Amino acid sequence: MRECIILAGGMGTRLQSVVADLPKCMAPINGRPFLLYIFEWLKKHDFDRIILSLGYKSESIIDFLNDHTWPFEIVPVIEKEPLGTGGAMALALQQCKGLQVFIMNGDTFFDIDPDEFLEYHLQSNAELTIAAKPLTDYNRYGSLLCNSEGRITGFTEKRQTTEGIINGGIYLLDVNSSVLSGREGRFSFETDIMEKEYPVRQFFAYPDNGYFIDIGIPEDYRKAEIDFKKLFG
Numbered sequence: 001m002r003e004c005i006i007l008a009g010g011m012g013t014r015l016q017s018v019v020a021d022l023p024k025c026m027a028p029i030n031g032r033p034f035l036l037y038i039f040e041w042l043k044k045h046d047f048d049r050i051i052l053s054l055g056y057k058s059e060s061i062i063d064f065l066n067d068h069t070w071p072f073e074i075v076p077v078i079e080k081e082p083l084g085t086g087g088a089m090a091l092a093l094q095q096c097k098g099l100q101v102f103i104m105n106g107d108t109f110f111d112i113d114p115d116e117f118l119e120y121h122l123q124s125n126a127e128l129t130i131a132a133k134p135l136t137d138y139n140r141y142g143s144l145l146c147n148s149e150g151r152i153t154g155f156t157e158k159r160q161t162t163e164g165i166i167n168g169g170i171y172l173l174d175v176n177s178s179v180l181s182g183r184e185g186r187f188s189f190e191t192d193i194m195e196k197e198y199p200v201r202q203f204f205a206y207p208d209n210g211y212f213i214d215i216g217i218p219e220d221y222r223k224a225e226i227d228f229k230k231l232f233g
Helices: 034-044 058-066 084-093 114-123 189-200 218-232
Strands: 003-008 049-054 073-078 100-105 108-110 128-138 143-146 152-156 161-174 203-207 212-214
Touching: 003 034, 003 084, 034 108, 034 218, 049 058, 049 084, 058 073, 084 189, 100 108, 100 114, 108 161, 114 128, 114 161, 114 203, 143 161, 143 203, 152 189, 152 203, 161 203, 189 203, 212 218
Parallel strands: 003 049, 003 100, 049 073, 128 203
Antiparallel strands: 100 161, 108 212, 128 161, 143 152
16 A cells, blocks of 8 residues: 555645745646645555645535545545644654555645655665755755765755755655654654754655755746646647
């Protein structure tokens, strides 16, 4: 079984100037919700089960799901209150049935090879593996620091960077891992787990040069509209 958690509870505050009052994952890209492109990617790569973590305006996403048929099982998990990325993951993990789960953001598209990603995760004996995008000349993202084996040794803040790798917003986690075990309530996966616990845990980065876009700001939202015409026809 190939499972994926999609974190789709974001408000899209920075996109209000170009997108109406919608969750970020429902932002229309060439007339189609961004989430639909993620679903097409999941179908292409033979995912069987999707756990959809919802919060802000979840009813609009539920309506969208009910208006279509899908080639995989979709399990909505709705937050009663905002839980942050970590709390949302912990809640969604309770619905997982497989051994490993892919986790991705509902406002990011990263065209990795999931088979190679999983193989890397297993061979590294990692507790968590982050899909990392190599970039040059950037300042919007912080960077991942790794040793020669790919184990994460640090994180840098956002700054002008000539060359590095960034968190591409896709993770692999063993469902029964202790990384999120026993955690509940609101917390950030990025700051409360990754950036605090990497020194004592087996966190690895998997670099992939696949196409990457984060539609969190208007400039990249418009770029997605151009790029997706070529990527998805």
